[in-house]
Amino acid sequence: MKVALIGLGSVGRGVAEMLAKKDLGLVLTGIADSKSAFMDPAGIDIARVLAAKKRNGFCGDQNLTAEDVIKKADYDALIEVTPTNALSGEPAIGYMKAALNRKKHVVTSNKGPIALAAKELLAMARKKGVTLRYEATVAGAIPVMHTLEEGLAGNEILALYGVLNGTCNYILTRMAAEGLSYEQALMEAREMGYAEADPTYDVQGIDAAIKLVILANTIWDNGVKLADVDRTGIDLLTPDALRLADEQGCTIRLIAEANPKKHLLRVSPRILDKNHPLVFEGTLNALTLETDMAKEITLIGRGAGSIETASAIIGDLLYIRDRYVERA
Amino acid sequence: MKLEMKDSPGQLVAALKPISEVGGNIIAVIHQRDPDLDDDTLNVQIVLELPKGRLDNLKELLKEQGVHIQRIDEERLLYQRTVILIGHLVHTGFSDTVDQIDSTGFAEVTEVAMSMPGVNERSSSRMTIRAVSRDDMEAALAILRRVAQAKSLLLIEPLEDAA
Numbered sequence: 067m068k069v070a071l072i073g074l075g076s077v078g079r080g081v082a083e084m085l086a087k088k089d090l091g092l093v094l095t096g097i098a099d100s101k102s103a104f105m106d107p108a109g110i111d112i113a114r115v116l117a118a119k120k121r122n123g124f125c126g127d128q129n130l131t132a133e134d135v136i137k138k139a140d141y142d143a144l145i146e147v148t149p150t151n152a153l154s155g156e157p158a159i160g161y162m163k164a165a166l167n168r169k170k171h172v173v174t175s176n177k178g179p180i181a182l183a184a185k186e187l188l189a190m191a192r193k194k195g196v197t198l199r200y201e202a203t204v205a206g207a208i209p210v211m212h213t214l215e216e217g218l219a220g221n222e223i224l225a226l227y228g229v230l231n232g233t234c235n236y237i238l239t240r241m242a243a244e245g246l247s248y249e250q251a252l253m254e255a256r257e258m259g260y261a262e263a264d265p266t267y268d269v270q271g272i273d274a275a276i277k278l279v280i281l282a283n284t285i286w287d288n289g290v291k292l293a294d295v296d297r298t299g300i301d302l303l304t305p306d307a308l309r310l311a312d313e314q315g316c317t318i319r320l321i322a323e324a325n326p327k328k329h330l331l332r333v334s335p336r337i338l339d340k341n342h343p344l345v346f347e348g349t350l351n352a353l354t355l356e357t358d359m360a361k362e363i364t365l366i367g368r369g370a371g372s373i374e375t376a377s378a379i380i381g382d383l384l385y386i387r388d389r390y391v392e393r394a
Numbered sequence: 395m396k397l398e399m400k401d402s403p404g405q406l407v408a409a410l411k412p413i414s415e416v417g418g419n420i421i422a423v424i425h426q427r428d429p430d431l432d433d434d435t436l437n438v439q440i441v442l443e444l445p446k447g448r449l450d451n452l453k454e455l456l457k458e459q460g461v462h463i464q465r466i467d468e469e470r471l472l473y474q475r476t477v478i479l480i481g482h483l484v485h486t487g488f489s490d491t492v493d494q495i496d497s498t499g500f501a502e503v504t505e506v507a508m509s510m511p512g513v514n515e516r517s518s519s520r521m522t523i524r525a526v527s528r529d530d531m532e533a534a535l536a537i538l539r540r541v542a543q544a545k546s547l548l549l550i551e552p553l554e555d556a557a
Contacts, residue, residue: 302480302548303480303550304480304509304518306509306511306518307550310509310519310520311478311520313507313520316476316552318478319553321553323553334550335548336552336553337476337477337478337550338552338553
């Protein structure tokens with residue numbers, strides 16, 4: 067199967083490296099970053115492109131753009147991993163539409179566009195007889211979407227709750243373990259590379275809320291939006307609050323939860339027993355699904371990272387290859 | 395409650411039956427034979443939940459079965475939740491915050507632990523609430539959510555099983 071890659075940040079680089087390293091039967095025929103693009107229907111030499119990116123700051127021909135690759139390259143599936151824009155979803159939404167219009171499958175890690183426009187994009191994919199997959203948008207390497215559509219097929223999902231932001235989990239872990247203030251723990255998270263220069267998205271629960279919206283729409287198709295999430299972050303927590311919880315064998319975690327029967331869609335810091343399956347240290351993510359047949363299922367794993375996110379993207383690509391492309 | 399009954403077949407069942415007849419819910423039955431007791435009586439401790447006002451009815455029914463009630467300890471507030479509040483707890487009237495729960499009649503704040511690092515800094519408190527029933531607990535938490543919002547306090551609730 068031929069693939070084109072749009073975006074060469076941390077995730078894009080991880081995907082490219084794995085395509086080069088692993089014999090997956092996926093041929094890269096187009097690649098683009100924000101400054102340049104490159105196409106080769108016979109297959110791009112990935113090592114050379116990545117070396118050029120490292121050396122020059124761009125990967126290909128500066129006279130070509132992402133649009134050129136999307137509209138002209140010869141590929142079966144587009145890998146869309148450009149930086150996310152939670153407000154407009156652009157330019158990613160435009161990229162995905164252009165590919166779907168050409169009857170190309172799309173795989174993305176881009177949360178903003180999926181939270182904003184999944185319904186429209188999925189309808190478009192259906193109409194064109196192709197598929198749109200976005201496993202990597204929620205909980206990084208954890209195969210949430212695959213579990214929902216395959217492992218838990220036929221189950222009714224009654225509710226879900228989980229830890230969907232690794233940065234917050236790290237900060238809360240450090241506040242509890244060392245008695246650090248929120249500010250100190252945030253600073254440490256930045257030094258470790260776990261927090262962005264502007265941590266607002268993470269610490270105010272926006273990132274977790276976006277993932278919650280994606281999950282709710284995927285599972286219940288209820289059209290909820292980011293503004294529908296009842297959201298409280300962790301930036302006002304005190305070390306005393308964590309100590310008071312600790313005195314009772316508990317701790318505090320940022321929990322995203324959805325329960326359509328209770329009209330609940332919430333991201334908030336919560337008190338959990340330390341033995342609760344959603345209490346773990348560091349930057350991991352986890353999700354508990356409550357279903358009618360399987361009852362509770364908890365998935366736990368890496369929620370971010372270059373290669374970890376590539377794992378989710380490659381899982382989606384191979385899913386498409388096995389079901390749609392090779393068969394044809 | 396602690397009951398004393400004849401140690402003969404069918405007696406324990408006969409003693410438990412009235413509980414369900416008055417709409418009660420048995421939580422635990424502790425039934426231990428005392429080796430030092432040489433008579434034919436049996437002591438049984440039962441933990442149960444009863445709807446309001448049914449206790450006299452139950453006592454009457456047990457008496458009819460020939461069961462002697464040795465002791466009854468009533469615990470009205472069966473449900474317990476612990477929450478944490480963060481903010482300017484004293485300036486916003488902490489006793490008023492507690493009163494809003496206590497004055498309901500169905501829920502009470504039974505324990506408070508507080509930490510106040512400095513006059514102008516936000517304080518943190520852990521508050522244990524007990525309520526008569528699960529619904530009453532939900533109602534008490536709804537009141538607390540409203541009070542917390544009005545006073546700009548951060549309320550941290552426990553995570554319950556979602557479904």
